[in-house]
Amino acid sequence: MGLTAIVVGGSVLGLGTALALADAGHRVLVLERSPETLPSDVDEAAQWHRPTVPQGLQSHAFASLGCNLLRDRARDVYDGLLAIGAREINLADTPPPTLDGFERVPADDDLRMVLTRRSTFELVLRSRVLARPGVTVRTGATVRGLVVDGGRVVGVRLEDGETVSGDIIVDATGRKTAADTWLAEAGSPAREVVSESCRIVYYTRYYKRLSPVPPGPLNRGFGAGGLWDHYTAVLFLGDNDTFSISFGVLPEDTALKSLREEAAFTAAVRATPLLAGWVAPGNSEPISPVYSMGGLDNSLRTPSRVPGFFAVGDSVCTTNPSYGRGVSLGLRHAYVLADLLASHPVVDAAQAEEFAARSEALVRPWYEEAVANDRGRAGLWEATVQGRAPMRPPAGMVTFGTAVAAASKDAEVWRRVANVMMMLREPRELYADEEIRGRVGKALAGGPPPQLPGAGRETMLAAVRGVPVG
């Protein structure tokens, strides 16, 4: 007989946790504060504006780690996505054209991704979770505290004072979690939180493709994109002939704040040669306004060691969305919990300690990589915006930028970059691997490969101001 689990938060990773626990034989009650009803189809889901989940409106790519987990452990969700208009791709089917003699190896099969909007992903996930007999989702239920008995968490207290009991409580309330307060009120030791701004603001707009074939190059498998000297722009292919384009700029780059305006957004896409064709007349039509989102941090909480209390998803760790990791990391974490409960079903201090150790091992490398990469990228952008020459990384150091540049010339570097980006291998296997270091050095010895066509600073500023570029 399984445990009774209360999952607090019914967004993507609360649902993912419910999925993992229910399939392991536990009864799950999901408590979600939003009083929402389930959208009935993908179009209605795309209009699903939940104030507590603003990132639900932003572009999402689903890394291979998460896609493979669903395919292997929750096949109905995976198949449900494909049935509703999402598409499976494999990154090894489209290696960079500059790689001579690229040969696929069996392990490349794992580099699969499912192309879908986040709203469609969550629609399918939620309907499949609700179809599981052991799961109940209660909406309009806001948790305000924990119920503790004998040093163990045994329930939650809702806003109206009602208490709900469970064998374990899982915090999936996202990056604004109040669980530190709940734990403190319950007399539990504080968790350490480290955080550092990602130094990026997002602007995203969705489109329906009208052209029968992709109206521009696809250099990323899941879409197209580039990282230039003061901005990034990425096109994400979605389900049902949709796509979205997201710009990322420095929060203090006031000149580009106008990207939140539809006209400036379109002008910026047109100024970016890699993406311009996608918004040319007749090739697509916009299906949303521009959604902006800032205040983004890389953050990490040390795990709680209180028996009966577990945390997953953004409530534990957030990383720069550009890396597209949050959902996969959270799903992996949910299955780590499910597997732990299988091997160690007794709710006690040893179980909490083991979960803490497994959580740290899973999450910390991704947090540290995101912080290091963001410092490098933000330094470059800041120098460009301020008109200074950027600092270059020390010679011989493998950075995200040098690895990506070398990946267009060396198949083994490409494969390693792809595996780390898709979270199938850990960051140290890219940045601290002697063989990769040597290969990156060799690939870049003759100078960096030509940049993908983006917009220089002056061109971009002129475009968003509506000034014709001379």
Ligand SMILES: Cc1cc2nc3c(=O)[nH]c(=O)nc-3n(C[C@H](O)[C@H](O)[C@H](O)COP(=O)(O)OP(=O)(O)OC[C@H]3O[C@@H](n4cnc5c(N)ncnc54)[C@H](O)[C@@H]3O)c2cc1C
């Ligand atoms: C701009 C942007 C782009 C992103 N792009 C990607 C991407 O491409 N790929 C990717 O994998 N990840 C991406 N992410 C990250 C991803 O969106 C998050 O990792 C994910 O949404 C976190 O899910 P969650 O369930 O942990 O938290 P959330 O989605 O924040 O959900 C928390 C839920 O808890 C509920 N809640 C909060 N407090 C309470 C309470 N007291 N009681 C009851 N319910 C409560 C909320 O209402 C909400 O429903 C992106 C993030 C951002 C910001």
